[in-house]
Amino acid sequence: NNGFKVVNVGIKAGLDTFIDKLQEHNAHAIGMSGLLVKSTAVMKENLEELQRLGIKVPVLLGGAALTKNFIDDYCRPYYDGPIFYCRDAFDGVVSMQRIEAGDANNTALAADLIKIIDTSDRVEEEAVEIPPYEEIPLPEKGTFTFPPIWDRIAKTGAKLDKELIFKWINHRVLFRQRWGYKRGKQDSETFLKYEKDVVEPTYQALKAELVDKDIFDPIAIYAYYPCISHDNKLYIFDKKYLFNSLEESKNVPPLSEAIKVLEFPRQKRKPFRCIADFFANDRLDVVAFTLASAGLKISDYERSIYDKGEFAKYYQVHGLGVELAEALAEVLHKQIRLDLDIVPKEGHTLNDVQMKQYVGCRYSPGYAACPDLAMNRDIFDLLNPEEFGIELSETFQMHPEQTTCAIVVT
Ligand code: B12
Incomplete structure (x- = not known):
């Protein structure tokens, strides 16, 4: 955990559990992981609910099924707090270091930086007959x-x-x-x-x-x-x-x-x-x-x-x-x-x-x-x-x- 305290809320945890632990531990960020595409949809719902509740805590998202485009298109627009797309656990550490240093709005990590060099990743799929x-x-x-x-x-x-x-x-x-x-x-x-x-x-x-x-x-x-x-x-x-x-x-x-x-x-x-x-x-x-x-x-x-x-x-x-x-x-x-x-x-x-x-x-x-x-x-x-x-x-x-x-x- 590289010096950061991590509270594990377990698998398939509901948003209530996240919020309880957030408040109980006065946590600096929430992390969510999605293995299947469906669980990424749940992440989006959770972000919308956090927004509705007026919570703006930094959120770290990761997991095999998650993509940068999903975060850019379906997560960021619905949540005012900072969102870090963590492709691996190291991105998680970098995110936490930035949050600790008061630089939480700097959310660009490895995957986002690629975008700066190459913006072609969202090429519209060619319509094939x-x-x-x-x-x-x-x-x-x-x-x-x-x-x-x-x-x-x-x-x-x-x-x-x-x-x-x-x-x-x-x-x-x-x-x-x-x-x-x-x-x-x-x-x-x-x-x-x-x-x-x-x-x-x-x-x-x-x-x-x-x-x-x-x-x-x-x-x-x-x-x-x-x-x-x-x-x-x-x-x-x-x-x-x-x-x-x-x-x-x-x-x-x-x-x-x-x-x-x-x-x-x-x-x-x-x-x-x-x-x-x-x-x-x-x-x-x-x-x-x-x-x-x-x-x-x-x-x-x-x-x-x-x-x-x-x-x-x-x-x-x-x-x-x-x-x-x-x-x-x-x-x-x-x-x-x-x-x-x-x-x-x-x-x-x-x-x-x-x-x-x-x-x-x-x-x-x-x-x-x-x-x-x-x-x-x-x-x-x-x-x-x-x-x-x-x-x-x-x-x-x-x-x-x-x-x-x-x-x-x-
Ligand atoms: C191993 C594996 C399995 C295993 C175990 C799954 C498990 N629960 O652990 C088994 C064989 C059981 C399995 C089954 C299935 N699998 Co499978 N599986 C994988 C595989 C090959 C690796 C997943 C894994 O454990 N990776 C290791 C972990 C540590 O990596 P990770 O989750 O990506 O997390 C890293 C980062 O993403 C990041 N990270 C993740 N979360 C977070 C959170 C925070 C806060 C931070 C900072 C970082 C972070 O850090 C981690 C370390 O680098 C992936 C493909 C892949 N290469 O990723 C498919 C994959 C996840 N499976 C997939 C599928 C479809 C399935 C099944 C639905 C297939 C089926 N019908 O049987 C089932 C579902 C099982 C279930 N319980 O419902 C798809 C999911 C896509 C989708 N359509 O949703 C994938 C992506 C394969 C693919 N390319 O299509 N699977």
Whole structure:
């Protein structure tokens, strides 16, 4: 905290909590962080409310989903107090130093300074004309396939092979991105030795702790549904239309009977494709949905470590939890490839960890190919993870945090 006292109001805190803490501690600034685009909308609402209440305290904003343009266009005009756009924690320190020095109105940080040199970042998006469906070159469809079982499969805790999930963890991502171990000025040999002698044992100890204390209590759910595509939409049908042969897949129900219609944006450049194009449009096809969670206990555990002031460990547990959710999502995706027998270039067991060059893709709502976070709701309706305590907020954020859901394209 570089000499500044930080009061953590926790995640998904309401504005009331911010204001209470602001007054209780006579704080010099408020900081808000938004991971998902929806949480940035909440920031804007909070600023409007602060303005309405006549509060003009400096506000520091950050988080993966936030952009400079969002702050300039949707935050600054609605709030009279200073707003600092913090791309990283260091920007946070600089902001606080300026506030302390009485220079709070100097809000230009790294991201804003770029604007002074380059003002072209808000180039209007060129209007592209997307050709009619009939003119879009559709991708070659994979071989006809269907799953061995169409029922939803849900496994939790002891029913899942935890060792297997750990095996799917990408150590490079965990160590370097989540835990922030960087080579810096060290030569590569010294850094690799450090990773082997210090970081790897830290990982092994944490892994043992999470397993022995039963804190890692994963939840895995996936299901297959019959579907058909038309243009940029994917029509999902009830299991009563499942098929077990090519012949049966030709019995397509009327589109009006679809239980869900998922819409995907087309690319704005050639070949103008979208996710729906990768499913059959002349017979029923199979689509899989997955939900992977590191479980309900990790967040509480993280919080308890945080409360003890063990910040480095807190950071490591959080990073490992995140990567466990990702690893479980990879395991589920591999299970789907095995079920559908689309493993031409990889081993035929879950133990064969292959992160690249596999057939098919896993897309999570909120990412570019399916940007609408509301699709999380559709996936929840199809997988019903609420049964295992996993919730979706009104702003489509999943709880517990270390949870991810996806549509799997074969
Ligand atoms: C790891 C990760 C996950 C993990 C863990 C998420 C978590 N809760 O920790 C998992 C795999 C679980 C996950 C799931 C999802 N994710 Co995700 N995820 C990421 C990823 C790769 C990194 C996020 C992260 O933890 N970064 C590390 C932290 C420390 O960085 P940071 O938040 O940016 O904060 C830094 C700065 O921004 C700044 N900062 C932040 N806040 C503040 C505040 C103040 C006051 C200050 C001073 C500074 C500051 O300082 C920090 C340090 O530098 C990002 C992409 C990316 N590269 O950022 C996507 C990303 C956040 N995810 C995204 C999405 C869509 C999802 C899902 C919705 C996908 C899905 N449908 O399953 C879910 C949502 C999960 C949920 N609980 O609802 C999108 C969000 C965009 C959007 N549309 O809203 C992102 C941006 C990816 C993308 N490019 O599209 N995700």
